[in-house]
Amino acid sequence: MFTRERVTNIMYALLSLTFSLILFFNTKSSTFTPGIIAPNRIEETIQSVNIQPIYDTNKYFIQGYEPTVTVRLSSLNRILLSGEVNEETRTFRVVADLSQLEEGTHVVPLKIQNLTSGLDASIEPTNITVTIERLETKTFPVEVNISNTNLAEGYLLAGTKVDPTEVQVTTGHxxxxxxxxxxxxxxxxxxxxxxxxxEIPIYAVDKDGEILSAILSKEKAVVTLEIKAPQKEVPLIFEQTGTMPQGISHFDIRLSQQTAVLIGSLDLLANYESLTVPIDISNIREKTERSITLSASEGVFVHPQQIMVTISPVPIVVEESSEDEKTSTSSTSAKPQQSSETSTTENIVENTSTTTN
Incomplete structure (x- = not known):
């Protein structure tokens, strides 16, 4: 049978155990609560986010502001955060509302619209300075900006073409x-x-060549350059090649022109004081005309590329010997003498006949 003192001790023991259990579970609960109630947030920084100004584009032109800002995002959900970091899946935008402003320069606050629930965002900077002007459009010719200093040494700019030749420029007044x-x-x-x-980008510029803020109907133009290379006029010198035909003493060769123009770099042209024209005289026994192609070293162009050459063979002259000449003279003298003797005989015969009668 339990005494009063023993019962009291048992009750204190049970109370002590109860408080110990309470303290134990309370401590465990305190340890895990922060991870469940306040987990760490994930942050991402997005550079160069475009600002989208809101204004009457048919009436005004705006300029003078930096077109991008930095946006910092934070969230407990990494998937949501990744979707907004990716520009292709991004839903939010940074806007500057100018719809209630008149012409002039204004400081305009920036705001984020369409931000996904569960995300927090901040912008740097938080506002922009923008100038609002009355919209104007005008047509300008497109000019090509180039000089001989852009060319290789000795080369000249012979001409330029540009397409389009003119563009429409839209900007503020x-x-x-x-x-x-x-x-x-x-x-x-x-x-x-x-x-x-x-293909070259085109810009509207001021008198000092500084690029101005404007919208062009074409952002690029195709520029065609005609470059004139250094030139040098040199004499043409023909050179006989091949085998001289039998019975031919030499050839009279005439070129349709005496000079040609060489076109190329200054270094290459320095190697030429004349241009050799090879002419093959093999098997030529009568007057012949040929088209000859002129050529020079690689990198040098020859004008004209072809010339006409007239080739006239001159035969060897054979002189008769002196002995042949004497024989020829003797034969010629004997023939008249024989004729004279015959005539005399005929006369004697004729006279004898007359006397007899």
């Missing part, structure tokens, strides 16, 4: 007054030594 011309700038080219066709 004040900016339009500053436009000096629309150019396709080829200043970056170096050592050009041949004709070329190249």
């Amino acid at each position: 004040e900016s339009m007054l500053e436009i000096a011309k629309v150019v396709a700038n080829l200043d970056s080219l170096e050592g050009v030594n041949k004709n070329l066709s190249k």
Whole structure:
């Protein structure tokens, strides 16, 4: 049988055990609660997010502001965050609402629209300074900006073509007054030594060549350059080749022209003081005309490429010997003498006949 003292001890023991269990589970609960209630947030920073201004595009032109901002996103959901970081699946946009503003320069706050639930975002910077102007459109010719300094040494610019030849420029009223011309700038080219066709960006620029903010109906133009290479006129010198035919003393050779123009780099042209024209005289026994192709070393163009050559053979003259000449003279003298003797005999016969009668 339990005494009062023993019962009291048992009760204290049970109470102690109960409080120990409470403290134990309370401690475990405290340890895991932060991971469930307040987990770590994931952050991402997106550079160069385009600003989308809201304004009447048929009435105004805006300029003077940086077109992109930095956006920082945070979320507990990595999948949602990744979808917004990827530009192709992004739903939010950064806007600058100018719809209630008039012409002039304004400081405009930036806002994020269409942000997915479960994401937090901040923008840097938080506002932009923008100038609003009355919209104007005007047509300008496209000019090609290039000089001989862009060409290889000795080469000249013979001509240029550009397509399109003119473009429409849309900008603000004040900016339009500053436009000096629309150019396709080829200043970056170096050592050009041949004709070329190249697509070049075109810009509206002021009198100092500074690019102005404007919208062009065409952003690029095709520029064609005609390059004139260094030239040198040299004499043509013919050179006989082949085997001299029998009975031919020599050939009288005449060229349709006496000079040709060589076209190429200055270094290559320095190697020429004349141009040799090889002419094959093998088997030529009568007057002949030929078309000869002129050629020079690689990198040198010859004008004209062909010339006409007239080749006239001169035969060897054979002189008769002196003995043959004497024989010929003797034969000629004997024939008249024989004729005279015959005539005398005939006369004697005739006279004898007359006397007899």
